[in-house]
Amino acid sequence: MRRPGNPADFGVGSATFFRWRWLAAVALAGLLAGCSLPSLEGRSQSKALPAAEARDTRLGRAVGVVTAQHPGLTGIHSLEDPREAFAARVQLAQHAERTLDVQYYIWRNDTTGHLLLEALHSAADRGVRVRLLLDDHGHAGLDEELASLDAHPNVEVRLFNPFLFRPFKPLGFLTDFSRANRRMHNKSLTADSVITIVGGRNVGDEYFGATDGVLFADLDVLAMGPAVEQVSSAFDAYWASASAYPIASLVTPPSAEALTAFRHRTALVERSEFAASYKQAVRDLPFYESLIRKDYSLVWAPAHLLVDDPSKGLALAEPEQLLLHHMTEAVGVPMRTLDLVSPYFVPTDAGTDYFVGLAVRGVRVRILTNSLAATDVLAVHSGYARHRQRLLAAGVVLYELKPDPTDRVVKAAPREDSRRMPGSSGSSGSSLHAKTFGVDTERVFVGSFNFDPRSARLNTELGLIIDSPELAAAMAQVFEVRVPRSSWEVRLDPESGALRWVDGIRQPLSVEPMSSWWQRAAVRLLELLPIDWML
Incomplete structure (x- = not known):
C-alpha cells in the first residue's frame, strides 16, 4: 500500500519529484519577492506609562519607598535560578495595574510559554494594557495563539521584521535576505514602567529549567529605579519603529472557534502536572511581599x-x-x-x-x-x-x-x-x-x-x-x-x-x-x- 505523498503516487521518480518540489519553492519565492509588507499607515500609537501615573500604582508606591532611600541609583536583583526567573515574570504580570511592555526574541510554544501568555491574558482581563513585541523568527507555531491574544481589547501584539509567507518563514530569507537576516534579539519585561527584567533569557521551558534534557541557567536582572525609565523609552522606540508590524495585518483574525480552541489548549496546559511545579514556584516567591516589607534583596548602584x-x-x-x-x-x-x-x-x-x-x-x-x-x-x-x-x-x-x-x-x-x-x-x-x-x-x-x-x-x-x-x-x-x-x-x-x-x-x-x-x-x-x- 502506498503512503500518501509518495512520489510514485504522481507517476514520477523520486529524483524528478524532488526536483519539481525545489522548482516550485523557487517559483513561490519569486512570486513572494514581488509582494510587499502591509502599510503601517493607521497603526495605533501608544507610550509607556508617564512617571507621575507610574508612581501612583501599587508597584509604583512600593518601589517609590525603597528608591527614595537610594536617590539616583538603580536597585538590582540577580535572577540566576531559572524557577525564580519564571516566577518573577509571572508575579510582575500579576501585580501590574496599568501596563505591561514585553519584548522577546524567542517565545516557545510550550508549557512555560503558554503559562506566561495566560499571565498576560489575565492581566488584560483586569484592565492592564499589554503591549507584546516579538521577533518574528522566534515564535514558531504560535501565530494562532498570538492572534487570539491580540483579539483582546487590552492587548496588542506586534512582530519585528515579519515574514510574509507564514506557513514556511525560511522562504523570507530567499526573497528579502537583507532584512530577514536582521533580528530583534532584545529581551525585557516591564510592569507599570517601574520594574523591569532584562538579560539573556528568552521565554521557553529550556530557559526556565522545565525540561528533562537541555537547560539554560541564563542570567537576568530585575531592576527598579532610573534605569527602568530608559528601558521603557527604548521599548517605545521599538514599538513605534518601521520594523514593528501589528500581527492583525499579517495573520488572519481568529474565528470564534479558534478563540475557544485557544482557551481550551491553555486550560489543558494549566491543569497539567508539569505546570503545577511552576505555579508553585510563583506562589513560593515572596517578591511582592518582600518589596512591601522593604527587605527585598537588592544591590543599589548606578546603572x-x-x-x-x-x-x-x-x-x-x-x-x-x-x-x-x-x-x-x-x-x-x-x-x-x-x-x-x-x-x-x-x-x-x-x-x-x-x-x-x-x-x-x-x-x-x-x-x-x-x-x-x-x-x-x-x-x-x-x-x-x-x-x-x-x-x-x-x-x-x-x-x-x-x-x-x-x-x-x-x-x-x-x-x-x-x-x-x-x-x-x-x-x-x-x-x-x-x-x-x-x-x-x-x-x-x-x-x-x-x-x-x-x-x-x-x-x-x-x-x-x-x-x-x-x-x-x-x-x-x-x-x-x-x-x-x-x-x-x-x-x-x-x-x-x-x-x-x-x-x-x-x-x-x-x-x-x-x-x-x-x-x-x-x-x-x-x-x-x-x-x-x-x-
Whole structure:
C-alpha cells in the first residue's frame, strides 16, 4: 500500500519529484519577492506609562519607598535560578495595574510559554494594557495563539521584521535576505514602567529549567529605579519603529472557534502536572511581599541601559546609534581585569587585536565560551577557533565549557537564531547561553549581546551596564572557583606551541575533548570560508 505523498503516487521518480518540489519553492519565492509588507499607515500609537501615573500604582508606591532611600541609583536583583526567573515574570504580570511592555526574541510554544501568555491574558482581563513585541523568527507555531491574544481589547501584539509567507518563514530569507537576516534579539519585561527584567533569557521551558534534557541557567536582572525609565523609552522606540508590524495585518483574525480552541489548549496546559511545579514556584516567591516589607534583596548602584537603535533592523542605523559604540564609552578601557562570558564568541581579527592589546598591557583577560563538544553550531566554533593560538600567545586565559558540567555555571541551549549552515550542527549536550562581562571588579554588563559579528552588526541588542563592585567581585569569584571546575582551560604547549586542554583532573589532551573526528574536520573546513560576518 502506498503512503500518501509518495512520489510514485504522481507517476514520477523520486529524483524528478524532488526536483519539481525545489522548482516550485523557487517559483513561490519569486512570486513572494514581488509582494510587499502591509502599510503601517493607521497603526495605533501608544507610550509607556508617564512617571507621575507610574508612581501612583501599587508597584509604583512600593518601589517609590525603597528608591527614595537610594536617590539616583538603580536597585538590582540577580535572577540566576531559572524557577525564580519564571516566577518573577509571572508575579510582575500579576501585580501590574496599568501596563505591561514585553519584548522577546524567542517565545516557545510550550508549557512555560503558554503559562506566561495566560499571565498576560489575565492581566488584560483586569484592565492592564499589554503591549507584546516579538521577533518574528522566534515564535514558531504560535501565530494562532498570538492572534487570539491580540483579539483582546487590552492587548496588542506586534512582530519585528515579519515574514510574509507564514506557513514556511525560511522562504523570507530567499526573497528579502537583507532584512530577514536582521533580528530583534532584545529581551525585557516591564510592569507599570517601574520594574523591569532584562538579560539573556528568552521565554521557553529550556530557559526556565522545565525540561528533562537541555537547560539554560541564563542570567537576568530585575531592576527598579532610573534605569527602568530608559528601558521603557527604548521599548517605545521599538514599538513605534518601521520594523514593528501589528500581527492583525499579517495573520488572519481568529474565528470564534479558534478563540475557544485557544482557551481550551491553555486550560489543558494549566491543569497539567508539569505546570503545577511552576505555579508553585510563583506562589513560593515572596517578591511582592518582600518589596512591601522593604527587605527585598537588592544591590543599589548606578546603572545605564545600552541599546541599539531599532533602525538597525533595517540597516539604517548610524555607527553612533549602535550598542557597541555606547558600550565602548560606558565600559572605558579595562585597566586591571576583564572577565567575559559569551556563548558565541567570534572575536574576528579586530576583536582579537583588542583582547591581545589588553593582555600585552598587563590586563588579566579571562574568557569563558563553548567547547567544541558543547557548541550546537560548528560554524560559530570555527569563527572562534582560528583565533585561539594568537589570544593564548598574548596571555589571554581561555576556558571552554564542558558539555555536562557537574557544577553547572550555565546550561545548554540551541543557537537562538537557529540559522544553521548545512552540516554545521554540533553537540546536543550542554552549551553556554549567558551573556555578561565584568571589568576591573568595578562594573558588569548583563544583557542579550553576544561577542560576535551578528550581535555587533546585524541583530538588535540591549543590556545594562551596572557600576557595582559587589556584582563584579561576585563574577570574578565565579571565574576563580566555578569556571575551572566546569570547563577545560586551553593552553599552549611550551615546546611545540600546540593547543592543550587541561581540567586539573586528567592528563592534558592534544585534541578537542569529547569531539568526533568529523566535527574537528568540519570546523577546519569552515575556518576556510568567509562567513564570520554571519556568525
